[in-house]
Amino acid sequence: MELKMETRQLNLFYGGFQALRDVNLQIKPREITAIIGPSGCGKSTLLRCLNRMNELIRNVRTTGQILLDGRDIHDQAMELTSLRRRVGMVFQRPNPFPLSVFDNVAYGPRVHGTTDGAKLQAIVENALRATDLWNELKDRRNSPALALSPEQQQRLCISRLVAVEPEVLLMDEPCSALDPIATARVEELMRELAHSYAIVIVTHNMQQAARVSSETVFMLLGDLVEAGRTARIFENPRDKRTEEYISGRYG
Amino acid sequence: MKKDKIIAAILTVTALSAISGLALITIFIFREGMPIILRTGGGEFFLSADWRPRDGSFGIFSMIIGSLAVTAGAMVIGMIFGLGLAIVLTQFAPPSLAAVLKPVVELLAGIPSVVYGFMGVVTLVPLIRNRLGGPGLSVLAASIVLGIMVLPTVTSISVDALQAVPRSFWEGSIALGATRWQTTRMVMLKAARSGIVAAAILGMGRAVGETMAVIMVAGNSIEIPGSILAPTRTLTSNIALEMGYASGAHREALFATGVTLFVIIMILNCVALSVSRRSARERSFR
Structure with missing residues (x-):
């Protein structure tokens, strides 16, 4: 099977500290890949390499290759903004913008040049349907996103990504701010989304x-x-x- | 324990006397100024442009317009440069540069206003006279000088507002493939909106209240300015220029000008306070 993403001999340094050592990660299309490990093992760092978010931190240096559909994401021809559209990220704490529900979901398409009102309406509806938010929120599209429950906020953040038609979803402990019932619902959503996207989830759980x-x-x-x-x-x-970690001897 | 109580009592007395001092000033200004407003009638006093103290006609309309024009001009200049600077410092400049530039801008607040006025007279006024025409002493000159004077206020409050926006908003936008400028425009400025409004209003308060620099560059003629190149007189200048020799009704009318200023600045500060309280509340939501 073709790999969706792949890292080859990936090393990452924060100044003098080496956070990743010769990592060879393989991500298959339309599957959920979980990265597990104790705190500080580099799992979030690895995730943030995949859409080049690490470059926003100063003194970070990487060596090795990261491929998306076989092409190096550090290649000159690969634009950073289009990479981040194709490889979207869900954060640990839900971070909807202080805008309305509609404007949150329409944000990505607008940033990438969609201005047509009817088109945006359709995109927003589809993206909200994809995360089962449409029925809950169709009458509250203009209310502020920050007034939603944490679970709705996190699903809204996923809708926001779906709206730009990504290929890979990176999720950095997406349920750590949610209660068990909300967690179960977001996990269910992830299984549904895995029919369309490659998903990489970092979890301590x-x-x-x-x-x-x-x-x-x-x-x-x-x-x-x-x-x-x-x-x-x-x-x-x-x-x-691995055995020791899984059997709970440390972590 | 006893010592504590004594110190607390002393501090309370000091605090109360400061507050009562302010209260007395307020009462004094209103007691001196209100009678003439009531005597000439509010409509006449505020809406007549006829200010001839020797003939007993006291209309401050042209000064109100002067203050508004100069303040509006200052805000245009102050917001463009102050907010622009705040955006550069928080969103684009490397943190080391921002750490140097922000204190430098704040230091501008320490320069005495007469120095700003002097710089205006020596450089700006001749420049306007030679390049744009008119007497040089003008609304435009006052606006530019005041615009520079409000920069520290506008910049440092806007910087604080932008820095208070949670980094997660910024990351969320960047991770969606937005550029820095798109992120600034579509997320950061919106999230910091109430703080930026507070910055504008506090800057406006400074601009309305500034006296010395304005006297030096505005020309001070008592007429409604016909263009930005025409001279004008503001409410503050009016008081400062005439208080030295005024007596009787004239003196009362100057106090009434002070009452007008007082009310304008009170309103501006109340609005700024309520806006910045609202932004603090919004933050505590998150």
Whole structure:
């Protein structure tokens, strides 16, 4: 199977500190890949390499390759804005803009040049339907997004991405600010979205990784220790460190 | 414990006397100024442009227009440069440059206003006279000088407002593929809106109240300015220029001018306060 994204010998340094060591990550299309590992293992850093968000921090240096559909994302011909449209990101805490529900979802399309009102209406409706928000919010499209519940806010942030038709969704502990019921609903949404997108989720919650993902990657201290089918990783880890982490001996 | 109580009592007395001093000033201004407004009638006093103290006609309309024109001009200049500077400092400049530039701009507030006025007379007024025509002493000259004088206020409050916007908004926008400028325009300025409005209003308060620099560059003629190149007199200048020799009804009319200023600035500050309280509330929501 063709890989959607791939890193080759990826190293990342924060000043003198090396946060990623020779990471070879493979992301398959239309599947959920979970990156697990204890705090500080580099899983969020790795995620933020995939849409070049790390470059916003000063003194960050990377070596190695990151490929999207076989093309290097650091290539001159790959525009940063179009990379970030194709590889969207959901953050740990829901971060809708202080605008209306409609303007939040229409934000991405507007930024990328869609100004036609009817077209925007249609895009917003589709994006809200994709995250099951349409029925809840169709009459509140003009109310402020910050007045929504945290779960609705997080789903709105996902709608905001869906509206720009991305190819890969990066999710950085998307449920850590949500209660268990909201978490279950967002996970359900992720499984639905995985029919259309490649999803990479960083989570400190092993149960969540086991529930939603089909591929799991275990990281420790900047190393990618083991990657494989989720069931295999959890039932039959090959590396001793993976086994120790999964059985809860540290982390 | 006893010492604590004594100190608390002393501090309370100091605080109360400061407040009562302000209250007394307010009462004094109103007591001196209100009678003539009531005597000539509010309509006549505020809406007549006829200011001839020797003949007993006191209409401050041309001064109100002068103050409004000069303030409006100052705000256009102050907001364009002040907000522009705030945007550059918070969104585009490297943090090390911003750390140097912001204090420098704030230092501008420490320059005495007479120095601004002097600079205006020596450089700006001849420039306007030679290049644009008119006497040089004009609404435009006063607007430019005041615009520079309000820069520290406008810039530093706008910078604070923009810095108070949570970084997650900025990241969310950048991660959607927006450019820095799109992010600034569509997210940051909207999120910081109430703080920026407060900056504008406080700047306006400074511009309305400024006296010395305006006297030096505005020309001070008592007429409604016909263009931005015409001279004008503001409410503050009127008081400062005539208080030295005024007596009787004339003196009362100058106090009444002060009452007018007082009310304008009170309203501006109340609006600024309520706007910035609202922005604090909005922040606590998140």
